[in-house]
Amino acid sequence: MTRVILAGGFGKLGQAIQTGLMDSAFEIVGILSGHAHDSAYPVWTALSEIDQPADIFLDVSTPATVYDNAVWAIAHDMAVVIGATGLTDDQVADLRERAAGGRGVLIVPNFSLSAVLLMQFSELAARYFPDVEIVEAHNPKKIDAPSGTAVTTAKRIAAARQRDPEPTTTGPARGEVIDAVPVHALRLPGYIAQQTVYFGGLDEQLTLSQSTTSRAAFVPGVLRALQGVTQISGLAIGLDHVL
Ligand SMILES: NC(=O)c1ccc[n+]([C@@H]2O[C@H](COP(=O)([O-])OP(=O)(O)OC[C@H]3O[C@@H](n4cnc5c(N)ncnc54)[C@H](OP(=O)(O)O)[C@@H]3O)[C@@H](O)[C@H]2O)c1
Numbered sequence: 001m002t003r004v005i006l007a008g009g010f011g012k013l014g015q016a017i018q019t020g021l022m023d024s025a026f027e028i029v030g031i032l033s034g035h036a037h038d039s040a041y042p043v044w045t046a047l048s049e050i051d052q053p054a055d056i057f058l059d060v061s062t063p064a065t066v067y068d069n070a071v072w073a074i075a076h077d078m079a080v081v082i083g084a085t086g087l088t089d090d091q092v093a094d095l096r097e098r099a100a101g102g103r104g105v106l107i108v109p110n111f112s113l114s115a116v117l118l119m120q121f122s123e124l125a126a127r128y129f130p131d132v133e134i135v136e137a138h139n140p141k142k143i144d145a146p147s148g149t150a151v152t153t154a155k156r157i158a159a160a161r162q163r164d165p166e167p168t169t170t171g172p173a174r175g176e177v178i179d180a181v182p183v184h185a186l187r188l189p190g191y192i193a194q195q196t197v198y199f200g201g202l203d204e205q206l207t208l209s210q211s212t213t214s215r216a217a218f219v220p221g222v223l224r225a226l227q228g229v230t231q232i233s234g235l236a237i238g239l240d241h242v243l
Pocket residue numbers: 007008009010011012013014032033034035036045060061062063065082083084085086108109110111112218
């Protein structure tokens with residue numbers, strides 16, 4: 001069994017992971033959390049309390065805690081999977097230096113296999129269909145708009161295009177233009193996470209769409225990340241590295 005410390009294990013994503021890791025090849029040896037919780041696992045509320053060895057540190061805690069947790073885990077010779085958001089570019093650069101030549105540190109901005117595959121398929125399509133727009137929909141509490149996944153999708157499409165898109169009209173209803181890809185963000189109750197990429201060509205259209213309907217959708221990607229992180233060295237970003 002591969003031993004895992006789970007940071008943020010009582011959050012919405014963390015609880016889905018607790019369930020998802022049951023009957024897997026991964027054993028949770030303890031949970032790092034902001035507060036004490038009743039649990040079948042040891043629960044620590046500070047890094048200094050952790051008293052179990054582990055192979056992998058899996059972090060789905062908070063933007064405020066993710067960097068310090070990663071520094072600690074690297075210093076304790078663990079592979080690290082980071083699903084929590086909020087690392088700054090400087091912090092990522094610092095973690096890259098700390099991880100160089102050592103155990104894998106995998107930052108996974110999106111554990112959803114369908115979202116990651118949608119980005120890959122969009123890159124392929126963009127080679128033939130440079131005219132493209134993205135529509136993403138999330139629940140009204142989502143802080144950022146457009147979503148990080150939509151921004152990354154737009155940048156990957158732009159890098160894969162082999163010619164410029166046709167010029168179009170501009171204006172407030174045309175979305176936020178990211179690398180010449182208009183991105184439209186809907187914020188509506190009833191939605192968790194959904195993204196559609198519309199490609200237009202000569203008398204033909206291609207539409208790629210994905211959605212996640214609960215946090216359980218992230219578990220297969222978490223399992224892939226846990227399997228893959230022990231096979232890489234140094235820091236990598238994206239689930240693509242372990243698919
Ligand atoms: N990569 C992906 O695909 C993906 C998908 C969904 C979410 N996320 C990210 O994952 C993170 C968690 O999301 P969520 O929706 O589960 O949030 P959440 O429900 O707010 O849970 C966050 C958890 O972090 C815990 N926490 C607070 N301080 C901590 C500390 N010092 N050490 C360890 N844990 C601490 C909290 O513990 P207490 O309950 O004890 O206070 C809480 O349970 C966010 O950054 C979110 O953006 C990533």
